[in-house]
Amino acid sequence: MLEFIESITGVPTPLLFGQLLLGLINGAFYAMLSLGLAVIFGLLNIINFTHGAQFMMGAFVAWMLLNWLGLGYWWALLLAPLIVGATGVIIERTMISRLYKLDHLYGLLLTFGIGLMIEGVFRNEFGSSGLPYRIPAELQGAWDLGFMFMPIYRGWVVLFALICCLATWLVIEKTRLGAYLRAATENAALVQAFGVNVPRMITLTYGAGVALAALAGVLAAPIYSVNPQMGTNLIIVVFAVVVIGGMGSILGSVLTGFGLGIIEGLTKVYWPEASATVIFVIMAIVLLTRPAGLFGRA
């Protein structure tokens, strides 16, 4: 069987599956981050340029919880999204909420500025070399799947990200709260007329989107080293993912995220030089053929 796969693909199977797994993990982060961006965009009509910095904050809060308070990975998984989400609520209340009547581009510029500030502060405090974060004891080691060794933590990241995405989809599509949210995305004024506190809903939505980014940051902490720039390069790719998928559908962003991660992984096997740019090239092709994105509405 393995020889058969090798003869078709023309590369050693450990290399192939290793890169596929790496692609799946990157895809998990793309999916979680683009999901948060899409939820925020749906209600606030701004694109959250601070998202990368908030992803990075999630990883740093996990590191601080461990090194300053002795609280481990599982606590971080719970607390970091809450803490970073709370800072998001403050940012929305004090700054972003002042811009809703203006051109949406101002929201982009504001969140870009906030992102620069956050990144700069962390770089001053922690330098740019990166801090180590250990994989929790429960998730160390690897499974022998027969065709490859699967580090348990990496499998966990993919699984947990899938669960998060599914949970977000369920909340938005199947609950009363989600119904309000979708209604407010269509017509906020009308929903407010029915007595729903829309400004509070907007604030909490922003907080939730930010918390999702922070959660991805905690997941990323043991894989990548925790450093102030970890979010920025990732978030630019996520923007391309969002353009490819279109921000109209939740499942669409999840599918696009994972799919592009896998494509990127495969590119690393066959044409390593192009792996950094392949997503951008796909973005260009999608724009030329389906300008609204694969799952977007024009």
Next chain:
Amino acid sequence: MASETTAGTIAPATSDDGVLGFSRAQLAALGVLVAFLAIAPFFLYPVFLMKLLCFALFACAFNLLIGYVGLLSFGHAAYFGMGGYIAGYTAKAYGLTPEVAVLCGAVVAGLQGWVFGWIAIRRQGIYFAMITLAMAQMVYFFCVQAPFTGGEDGIQAIPRGSLFGAISLSSDMTMYWFVAAVFLIGFLLVHRVIHSPYGQVLKAIRENEPRATSLGYRTDDYKLVAFILSATLAGVAGGVKSLVFGIATLTDVHWSMSGEVVLMTLVGGLGTVFGPVVGAAVIVTMQNYLAEMGAWVTVIQGAIFVAVVLAFRRGIVGEIANALKVKL
């Protein structure tokens, strides 16, 4: 853009009068600018002034898009940096004279703008910003890997050469007059374009694109030409900068450079003729004085972004113009 007319507006509509499309107040401001260009090198360090002028031209090119077409390009570093690489490479490897090298950089940046603009104008608003940013990141990764850019080291020891093969630019003072001339030509070109019939159509597209379409204008064509023009001028600015410093590096294609030109234009005043110049002067001066503060510069730049967006959206020149009730 269409729904905004008051405090949140990107730019006031302009009415043409006076010489060359300059109003009386603008002529006065132009006089001050030219006088400053003529006197400044005798009081200030010419290399600092040249850096300032390169960024001022870069910001003017950027402002042509955001201020007059309402398109926020978040990837202008791609054209600026590529212009620098091409000008530096052709000057060093082929020994081209500076004006030809800069022209080569501008042409390549313009072609790049043609392709990227053609793709990006399919979407508006924040999507446009994200697409241009992603395209620029692609260029960045290309420049990291491409052999001619020298990767992390960049292209070093680029010769300034002799203008038209006759006037040596090795002295900072001669080089300054060359840079000042290029800047002034670029500045006047942008102004001329904005105040041409073509520029009026651009402004119409900014205010209300569907209406411009209904009047029979192919708005995409207009936007694309503006994009190409802006990319070309950014390439000129980048090319001149690499000749001034004798080096072209990844810094100039990095996304943070795209952010910086947005900041300069925003601080000076979006959609004002003189705003980008003033904004570039403020930001370059600030970077110069804060250079030893390291990462705090990023924090301060972020804080300026936030402050300007929240409290002071007209920018410096926009506020002055508003106070004096003139257009600048």
